[in-house]
Amino acid sequence: MRRVIIAGAGSGVGKTTIATGVMALLSKRYRVQGFKVGPDFIDPAYHAAATGRPSRNLDSFMLDRDTILNIFGWSTRDADIAIIEGVRGLYDGLTPTGDTGSTAEIAKILGAPVVLVVNARSLAKSAAAHVLGFKMLDKSIRIEGVILNQVSGERHRKKAIEAVESLTKTEVIGAIERRKERLPERHLGLVTMPEKKDAEATIEMTADIASEIDLERLIDISERAEPIDFPAEFPFRKGENQGIKIGIPFDKAYSFYYPENIESIKAAGAKVVKFKPTEGDALPDADGYYIGGGYPEIFAEEISSNRDFMEGLKSAAMEGKLIYGECGGLMTFCKSVSYDGKRWNMAGIFDCDAEVTVERQGLAYVNATGTKHNFLFPGIRIRGHEFHYSRVSPIPQGPYAYSIERGVGIDGKNDGLIKKRTIGAYLHQHALSNKEWGIRTVQEASR
Numbered sequence: 001m002r003r004v005i006i007a008g009a010g011s012g013v014g015k016t017t018i019a020t021g022v023m024a025l026l027s028k029r030y031r032v033q034g035f036k037v038g039p040d041f042i043d044p045a046y047h048a049a050a051t052g053r054p055s056r057n058l059d060s061f062m063l064d065r066d067t068i069l070n071i072f073g074w075s076t077r078d079a080d081i082a083i084i085e086g087v088r089g090l091y092d093g094l095t096p097t098g099d100t101g102s103t104a105e106i107a108k109i110l111g112a113p114v115v116l117v118v119n120a121r122s123l124a125k126s127a128a129a130h131v132l133g134f135k136m137l138d139k140s141i142r143i144e145g146v147i148l149n150q151v152s153g154e155r156h157r158k159k160a161i162e163a164v165e166s167l168t169k170t171e172v173i174g175a176i177e178r179r180k181e182r183l184p185e186r187h188l189g190l191v192t193m194p195e196k197k198d199a200e201a202t203i204e205m206t207a208d209i210a211s212e213i214d215l216e217r218l219i220d221i222s223e224r225a226e227p228i229d230f231p232a233e234f235p236f237r238k239g240e241n242q243g244i245k246i247g248i249p250f251d252k253a254y255s256f257y258y259p260e261n262i263e264s265i266k267a268a269g270a271k272v273v274k275f276k277p278t279e280g281d282a283l284p285d286a287d288g289y290y291i292g293g294g295y296p297e298i299f300a301e302e303i304s305s306n307r308d309f310m311e312g313l314k315s316a317a318m319e320g321k322l323i324y325g326e327c328g329g330l331m332t333f334c335k336s337v338s339y340d341g342k343r344w345n346m347a348g349i350f351d352c353d354a355e356v357t358v359e360r361q362g363l364a365y366v367n368a369t370g371t372k373h374n375f376l377f378p379g380i381r382i383r384g385h386e387f388h389y390s391r392v393s394p395i396p397q398g399p400y401a402y403s404i405e406r407g408v409g410i411d412g413k414n415d416g417l418i419k420k421r422t423i424g425a426y427l428h429q430h431a432l433s434n435k436e437w438g439i440r441t442v443q444e445a446s447r
Contacts, residue, residue, distance in 0.1 A: 001076050001230065002222040005037075005114045006147075007086035007103045009130050013119040014149040016043045016190065017183055018176070019085035021210025022218065024050040024203050026081060033079035035072070037103045038087030039365075039385040039428065041256040041293070045193040046183075047085070050203050054259040058084065060109065061094055061101040061365045062383045062433040066231075068109050071260070071432060073230025081222055084112065090134055090141070094365060101365065104141050111226025113144040115173065115218065121150035124159040128167040135168060144221045147174040147213060173221070174213030192294065195252040235260070235432055236267035237439045244270040244446050247286035251276035253303060254328060256293030256428070264431035264438025265290070270445065278302040283312030288322035288445030291329030293428065297339035297356045297390070303332065304344035313347040322445045323349075323422040324376070327388055330354070330417065330424035334392060350417050350424060352392045362386040366407035366415075366427050373399040373418055376440050384429045392417075402427060 006022065008015045019034075020043075026032045027050060034047030034055035039062065047055035056075050058068055076082050086103030093102030107114055116134055120127045127148060135143050146164055151157045161172045183190050183202070193199055246265055250257070254277070262272055275281040278299045283289070291313075296303055304310065313332070317323055325333050331354040336343050339356040346354070366384045370377035386407055401416025401423045402409065409415030409426055416425035421444070431437040 001082060001225070002080065002219065003082040003084065003110060003112045003225045004218060004222040005084040005086055005103060005107050005112050007090040007114050007116055008088070009116060009118045009134065010089040013117045014176070015085055015117055016046060017206050018117055018147060018149070018210055018213070019083060020046040020050050020203065021206035021208070022213065022215070023047055023083050024207040025210055025215060026083070027051050030080035031078065033076045033082045035082060035084040036087070037084065037106050038101065040087070041258070042190045042192055043085060045255065046190070046203075046206070049193050049199055050206070056260075057258060057430070058106050059101065059430070060099070060105045062385070062430045065109055067235070067432050068106070070231045070233060070235050072110060073232040074235055076230070077232045081219070084110070090114065090116065091137060104138060107141055111228050113142045113221050113224050115145040115147060115221060116143050117147045117149055119150050120148040120160050120175070121152070121178065124156065125163045125167070127160050128163040131164055131168045131170055135170070142224070143170060144224060145171050145173040145217065147176065148172060149176045150178045151175045152178050171217065173217040176209060176212045179209065192252065192255050194250070194255045234267075236264045237435060239268035239439055239442055241269040242446055244288070244442055245273050245286040246270045246441065246445060247273045247275060247284045247289045249277050249291060250274045251278045253278045253296050253299040254292050254294040256326070256328065258430050260431040261429070261437060265441055268438040268442035270442045277306050277309040280306060282308030283316065288441065289313070289316065289324070290441070291323065291325040291332055293327035293329065296328040296331050297337055300337045300339060300344040304346065310345070310347050314349055317347070317349045317420060317422045320420050322441070322447075324441065325422075325424040326428050327386070327426050330392070330426060331390055333417070333422065333424040349419050349422050350392075350396065352394060352396055354390050354392050356390045360389055361391050362388045362408035362426055364407045366409070367405040368402040368407065368409075368415060368427055369405070371400060371403055374401040374416065374423070375421065376401070376423065376444055377434065377436060380434065380436060382427070382429060382434050384427045384433065386426045386428060388426050401425060
């Protein structure tokens with residue numbers, strides 16, 4: 001399988017724009033499978049828009065080596081080439097000196113060559129120093145090409161290319177001119193794809209930027225990947241179809257779902273019913289509900305005014321139906337959400353309020369264990385992640401679904417508020433990290 005990692009010398013060097021543009025251009029000729037290193041919901045949505053296929057996350061903290069190899073093999077079984085976007089800088093991960101959670105570790109696991117993206121703004125010979133340092137830090141990482149971003153004019157382009165190629169013996173496969181166009185951002189990262197009315201134009205913009213990359217040389221680099229026979233078995237536990245329905249909102253407010261989480265629910269035998277509460281959809285009739293993360297604070301007015309959704313959630317919770325919420329889902333279950341000086345009423349399942357702050361409240365990988373109160377995952381050790389600017393107040397006394405060994409959660413020690421058979425947590429899980437995810441969700445919904 002042809003594969004290449006587009007890694008960065010750091011965050012903000014243009015990895016997502018370049019990787020998405022490369023995928024868009026290659027998709028005109030090949031079946032392209034996109035991947036994103038690390039925990040991320042937003043960048044993979046850009047990949048999916050460019051390729052027409054779900055992009056997959058490869059994270060060596062949440063997923064073990066065999067699972068990474070399997071999800072890679074399974075998702076590329078009908079693809080021609082895999083483009084893998086890195087996370088942060090090439091070597092940045094969980095600890096200052098280790099590989100866990102880094103792009104470098106994924107390169108080693110997949111035997112994949114690396115193309116390094118360097119912000120070359122005002123750099124020529126110094127760009128070579130960047131590349132040389134990255135090559136020397138870990139010589140088992142095969143940096144086979146360089147993309148210079150933010151180049152200013154032909155003279156700068158020639159100087160930077162000559163410096164990198166002559167001093168590092170690494171080919172420069174693209175030098176991208178400095179531009180005003182860029183993907184819009186906010187506090188959790190890029191603006192999400194479901195929000196964009198001009199999604200096609202956005203992808204075309206990334207493709208235009210990536211047109212300054214020599215794709216034939218990129219493909220040649222991808223063919224230098226190590227020969228590995230990737231396992232391609234179906235990665236999810238299967239269950240019997242019992243007519244169970246799980247309602248999942250998917251719109252501009254709720255879009256933070258790993259595709260594997262939804263696929264595992266389907267594999268467990270349930271039918272997934274998607275709906276759009278920000279567009280006025282009522283809560284659909286279902287046996288259980290999974291409310292993912294996103295930006296409910298940005299679209300709080302639309303959510304709060306959709307009484308069929310708000311009252312439906314409260315009624316379902318009081319009836320004892322299974323409801324599980326992650327981050328934005330937790331906020332939706334609170335009495336209210338406060339953001340930017342305004343306050344909106346929410347479902348009121350939990351007797352607390354969610355407040356969005358200027359300061360980041362949680363950004364970490366999470367080690368958690370299901371408590372005895374957790375009717376879904378009691379006693380199960382879970383590796384996940386959190387990224388939130390909100391907090392709940394007053395801090396409830398519990399019961400809690402998870403004890404936190406690493407991370408912040410709700411109070412620094414616990415996460416996952418419980419009310420009857422509703423759980424709302426800041427913790428994001430991946431169904432191939434907690435392989436009980438789909439089966440247990442469907443089993444509990446059927447009760």
